[in-house]
Amino acid sequence: MQIEIDPISEVPLYQQLRDRVVEGIAAGRLRPGDKLTPVRQLAGQFGINIATVGKGYDLLRAEGLVRTNRTAGSVIARGPHTNDGSAPEWDAAARAGWEARLTTVLAEAVAQGETDGTVLTAAGSILADFADRRSNGDTGAGENDNR
Amino acid sequence: MQIEIDPISEVPLYQQLRDRVVEGIAAGRLRPGDKLTPVRQLAGQFGINIATVGKGYDLLRAEGLVRTNRTAGSVIARGPHTNDGSAPEWDAAARAGWEARLTTVLAEAVAQGETDGTVLTAAGSILADFADRRSNGDTGAGENDNR
Amino acid sequence: MQIEIDPISEVPLYQQLRDRVVEGIAAGRLRPGDKLTPVRQLAGQFGINIATVGKGYDLLRAEGLVRTNRTAGSVIARGPHTNDGSAPEWDAAARAGWEARLTTVLAEAVAQGETDGTVLTAAGSILADFADRRSNGDTGAGENDNR
Amino acid sequence: MQIEIDPISEVPLYQQLRDRVVEGIAAGRLRPGDKLTPVRQLAGQFGINIATVGKGYDLLRAEGLVRTNRTAGSVIARGPHTNDGSAPEWDAAARAGWEARLTTVLAEAVAQGETDGTVLTAAGSILADFADRRSNGDTGAGENDNR
DNA sequence: GTGGTCTAGACCACA
DNA sequence: GTGGTCTAGACCACC
Known part of the structure; x- marks a missing residue:
């Protein structure tokens, strides 16, 4: 794994x-x-x-x-999301909890003096990284590296 | 408060x-x-x-x-950040920890099927909300609550 | 301990x-x-x-x-420091605070009439003492005291 | 002042x-x-x-x-010290207390990974700074800057 | 068994 | 009046 x-x-x-x-x-x-x-x-x-x-x-x-x-x-x-028209399935409560958590994390960076741009860029590049790995079919595993 | x-x-x-x-x-x-x-x-x-x-x-x-x-x-x-040229003062370790936390939070939404766009928008609006309240001199509600 | x-x-x-x-x-x-x-x-x-x-x-x-x-x-x-190329990890603010503290301590001795040489020697021997004990694998005294 | x-x-x-x-x-x-x-x-x-x-x-x-x-x-x-042959006048107890304080301060830097050389250099430059200012007759005050 | 969390309450240092 | 220090003791989370 x-x-x-x-x-x-x-x-x-x-x-x-x-x-x-x-x-x-x-x-x-x-x-x-x-x-x-x-x-x-x-x-x-x-x-x-x-x-x-x-x-x-x-x-x-x-x-x-x-x-x-x-x-x-x-x-x-x-x-x-797989572009198959399916919508996210988590319920509103879970979504709200997630947003509260995200708010706190973002606030930490802002309070420390990071600009909105910097913070947003950080989030964007993390998401892009996920997307890249998804489209590259990165299985993560492969070469018997499971140790 | x-x-x-x-x-x-x-x-x-x-x-x-x-x-x-x-x-x-x-x-x-x-x-x-x-x-x-x-x-x-x-x-x-x-x-x-x-x-x-x-x-x-x-x-x-x-x-x-x-x-x-x-x-x-x-x-x-x-x-x-106040556009006064001051840079964030938190150290590299704290920054790295923050990014790891952000990664986990973003991953949660993506795993639940939210699109990258939706997630990024959520982050953006949270930041915009912070900025709005800052520029509006929002004191939190009420004025005499500092006693 | x-x-x-x-x-x-x-x-x-x-x-x-x-x-x-x-x-x-x-x-x-x-x-x-x-x-x-x-x-x-x-x-x-x-x-x-x-x-x-x-x-x-x-x-x-x-x-x-x-x-x-x-x-x-x-x-x-x-x-x-272990000569493994690793650099100190404390941040600039902590380092600055440390230097201010060191300045005050050194000033005390100088103000009391100690010569720069005496003070520097004192610092040197403290550091040498640390180094000695490190290289001697000094466990503090006794071996079974970790229980 | x-x-x-x-x-x-x-x-x-x-x-x-x-x-x-x-x-x-x-x-x-x-x-x-x-x-x-x-x-x-x-x-x-x-x-x-x-x-x-x-x-x-x-x-x-x-x-x-x-x-x-x-x-x-x-x-x-x-x-x-003024090279007038006078010796430091603080008593042994005060001296011992000072050395204990110095030990703790130095230990902080060493524990954080600073090399002995770096620490000793820091101490040396602080002392040199004191000496410089002494020999330059730096009075610190001067231009009506007492506000 | 380890550390974390929280309470209630006392005393002290700073200004 | 402010926060810091310390105690005694209880309950919980992790593994």
């Missing part, structure tokens, strides 16, 4: 896991239908507890990004 | 307080030199402990946004 | 704690990756409150010298 | 006052026998309380740097 986790970070492990998966989806490395690494395997890979991985997957499930099927395991349920 | 705090939220009270102040600075409701509400008063206002408020102010101080003096209380020390 | 704290001193307990840890890092007694004594244990050891120890650790965290994780505890994150 | 005081700094006003005088002595702007500005005048000049100024002078007196004479006011009692 190409995921990196920092065991010392103050960010909880399960949260880091969730964040990396979300970013993976945005960058197209994980596409709708893709199967997530089974909890046991992932836990072993990172040397963390199964419950911790499970909690990360729980978060993703609660956000509707992942669907768990008893037989097929966990699969990605949503993904970047 | 017109700040609202949600005692139920899982976000720590002192963190919420810090977030609201940061947003206040970005929106120009709190300008460099302005005095923050005294810890005791704010604690009474929210029905929370003085130490909790103090910890929120601690954070702001660590970020360089606020300066505190036993007698004069806490005052805003930094603010939005 | 072999740390001593003076409960009578007008220097805040948490500040003393922070100072001793910083000195420990400089002298190589605490190396990047080393685990700090858990807050509760240290509090018991000194007969002070957990929150006080926590505040000391907060300071170190804010300076980037320590990283904290709920499960792993607090670990040293930075250390003396 | 050319002294600048920051009313918002977390450093107590009386401490700032004391620090600036100590630095003034080190830089030769204030020489043994020079008269310090009377407390009332200085208090008025800075818009601070007389007692605060008094407390700053108390500190200097306790350090033996200033002697107060009921008729002549406060005068500088000590100064930089």
Whole structure:
């Protein structure tokens, strides 16, 4: 999965896991239908507890990004806009929470003296980076680099 | 100060307080030199402990946004870019952390199916809103609330 | 940890704690990756409150010298220059504050009539002492004191 | 006196006052026998309380740097080494306290990754700066700039 | 078992 | 009157 986790970070492990998966989806490395690494395997890979991985997957499930099927395991349920006419599916409450979070993050930079232009450019280039990787079919994995 | 705090939220009270102040600075409701509400008063206002408020102010101080003096209380020390040629003063590490946080937030929306345009527009309008309120000299509502 | 704290001193307990840890890092007694004594244990050891120890650790965290994780505890994150090409990471503002503090300390000795040579020698021998202890792999005294 | 005081700094006003005088002595702007500005005048000049100024002078007196004479006011009692064979007069305890303070300051820089050379150079240039100003007879004041 | 959060309440330093 | 310091003690999150 190409995921990196920092065991010392103050960010909880399960949260880091969730964040990396979300970013993976945005960058197209994980596409709708893709199967997530089974909890046991992932836990072993990172040397963390199964419950911790499970909690990360729980978060993703609660956000509707992942669907768990008893037989097929966990699969990605949503993904970047695909021009197929589909509209975003998250509910208003989730959207509002997201906007509040975005507001806080943007405010931090503005309060520190960054210009609106600089901030907007930063956001734009992050989005462009996601888009690039999506269109390049970047699978992230590839060369047996899963260690 | 017109700040609202949600005692139920899982976000720590002192963190919420810090977030609201940061947003206040970005929106120009709190300008460099302005005095923050005294810890005791704010604690009474929210029905929370003085130490909790103090910890929120601690954070702001660590970020360089606020300066505190036993007698004069806490005052805003930094603010939005003012076209005076001053450059942002936060250091590279803080900047990098901010960008990582922004990346995660943007990824959430993209993963949920929002288009890049929609996301960028959302960011743009938040920034524009800050700018508007700054230029309108928006004091937050009411004028006598600094006592 | 072999740390001593003076409960009578007008220097805040948490500040003393922070100072001793910083000195420990400089002298190589605490190396990047080393685990700090858990807050509760240290509090018991000194007969002070957990929150006080926590505040000391907060300071170190804010300076980037320590990283904290709920499960792993607090670990040293930075250390003396290691000739590995790494540059100091503290920001300009922190550096400037440090230099102002150094200026005041040096001025005290000069004003008291110490010669420049004497003062510089004092500084040099302190630094040499740090270096010696680092290269000697001085663990602080005893080997089993990390429990 | 050319002294600048920051009313918002977390450093107590009386401490700032004391620090600036100590630095003034080190830089030769204030020489043994020079008269310090009377407390009332200085208090008025800075818009601070007389007692605060008094407390700053108390500190200097306790350090033996200033002697107060009921008729002549406060005068500088000590100064930089003058090659007259006089030895530093501060007692061992004060000297030890100073060295402990210096140790902490130096440790901060080393812990942050500065090399011994860089730190020693910083100290050297500060001392050289003091010496320069002393030999240049820099009085600091001069052009009616006492406002 | 680790650290984080929060409370209630006391005392002190600064000005 | 302002904020800083410290205590005692409780509860929670993470793993």
